[in-house]
Amino acid sequence: MTDSVKAQYEALPYPARDPADEKRRLITGSPSFLPELNHYVFAGRRDFSRPMRVLVAGGGTGDNLIQLAQYLAASGSRHEVVYLDLSAAAREVAEARARMRGLTNTRFVTGSLLDVASLAPGSYDYIDCCGVLHHLPDPAAGLAALKAVLAPGGGMGLMVYGRYGRAGVYPLQDALRQLTPATEAPSERIAVAKALLAELPDGNEFKRNPFVGDHTTGDAGLYDLLLHSQDRAYTVPELHELVNGAGLAISAWIESCRYDPLTYLKDPELRRRASALAPLEQAALAERLSGAMKTHVVYVVAPDRQQVAVAQPAPDLVPWLNGVPPRALADTFAKRGELVVTFHTERFVFAAPPRAPEIAALMDGRRSLSQIAQALGLGWDDFLAAYAPLHRLLTGINKLFLRGI
Ligand SMILES: C[S@@+](CC[C@H](N)C(=O)[O-])C[C@H]1O[C@@H](n2cnc3c(N)ncnc32)[C@H](O)[C@@H]1O
Known part of the structure; x- marks a missing residue:
């Protein structure tokens, strides 16, 4: 399975990026926006003038590598941001972007994150793994490999697909597998997918889902969303189980208001009943009510740091x-x-x-x-x-x- 994933990202590095764009904008976002990860992993108190070792696992074309390396470059000179990805073609784009910005705090490695301990050894204060675990045949093994290189007191920012927000994606992937097997060339498969998208009946669940739009961003986005050979999505309890199973704990669900059922409920009795649920149950309920969560972004830390990792109001902060x-x-x-x-x-x-x-x-x-x-x-x-x-x-x-x- 990993071979077909590698082949996909060699042919279609994702997301499609033009290194020249680094001259006009910096892409920032969750996870791994530096003030955000400081708040949710280091209680807002990381001194970024102290050297920091960061791993970007499955770095793709470099969005999170670039935002991390750029922010860290501004706060000290001895940081190292290590990029690891299966795809040499994606790495080329990420490297070109780093060069375009004159970043000197990056290091690039090609290979699987399952082999991180041998390919890019050492321990990391922070690990970014955005949109990657759900493409592994065994996501738990991937998370375990990352945990093995996490420094004590460190944390990770993860993004995985959300099950309900991707309603309609998986039946359409199955339909496309019937119409265009993985043995066909990517260009042929993309043409078939475009033809099918143009003819989807109005009742089709994917057609009625307003939350997924990657297929409209170009061929790499379309392939990633609809023709992927290895892709699964998580509900709140499933992601919790993945993280806990690795001996880690979620310190924060990002955009936490969306994980609060009270955000969606007005009726006092419904609010009372929702408030009586345990915190994880509340988040699970919120996801079921929302229907719009196409991804989940979480920060994770060692279980003994779960309570202290998140910044709390204090006079000096x-x-x-x-x-x-x-x-x-x-x-x-x-x-x-x-x-x-x-x-x-x-x-x-x-x-x-x-x-x-x-x-x-x-x-x-x-x-x-x-x-x-x-x-x-x-x-x-x-x-x-x-x-x-x-x-x-x-x-x-x-x-x-x-x-x-
Ligand atoms: C959807 S892209 C996400 C890229 C990037 N993290 C981002 O958010 O823009 C998934 C990336 O994970 C990489 N990947 C998939 N399986 C991997 C593995 N086992 N080890 C390292 N990289 C992997 C792919 O090559 C691809 O570049």
Whole structure:
């Protein structure tokens, strides 16, 4: 199976990227956006001027390699970001992107992550594995191989496909296997897939699924979504089981508001019943209600670090808003009394917590929480009571991270 996966990514490196684009933009995102992984793996307190060893396992054409190497290059010179992938063609693109940016903190290795201990030995403070485990014949073996090279106190950022958000993908993959066997050339298979997409009946589940769109991004995306030889998706409990089975624990589900059933429920009795469930059951319920989770992004750590890995409000920590000007956020809260957020076509409306405008206006990425409390004339306990709901809302939509320095 790994041979056909390798052949696919040699023929069609994914995602399709043009190294020249590095001149005009940096792609950032989850997992592995540095302020995010700091918040969810290192409690917001990683000193990035200290050397860090990072592994990007199944690095593809380099999106997460590049964002990690670029951010780390800005904070110190002795970091190492190791890229490992089966596909030499994908590596070529990733290497060209790193060259285009003049990055000197990267190292490239071609091979399977199952062999990471021999191909790229040593221990890693952080491991990125985005969109890869679900393409392994034995994802548990893959995660075990990564865990074996994880440094004590480190963590991983994982992305795997979500089962319900990919509704219709697997029956269509099966249909395409019937019409165009894997022995046919990729170009032939792509032509067959395009012809079939054009003729899908209106009732087809894939056609009615608004959440998956990779097939519209070009041939590499179409092949990855619909013609893959090795691909499975996870529900919340299944991903939990995969992670736990490897002797690891999930410290955070990213965009955590989407994993909270109360985000979707208004009826007081339904809310009461949902709140009575255990945390994992709540997340499982949220996924079943949403129907839109086509991927899951989680951070994972050693079980004894699960409680301490995530940053908690503390006087010395600095709240940092990701891509949201504090003044604009404060104005939105003040004028509308709510915040409207859209994730992959799902629209959520959150009521503004009390004092949200005043607190948000002071979140300039420099003031610590104790300085914000002071500016508002509040003692720490009173401030914390006012800040907690805002913190929960903004971290839940992944717009706020805490950092120590
Ligand atoms: C869907 S792409 C994701 C690439 C990248 N992580 C990203 O998020 O853009 C999957 C990548 O995993 C690589 N891959 C699959 N199985 C692998 C394995 N056993 N060891 C290393 N890389 C693997 C493929 O070659 C491909 O580049």
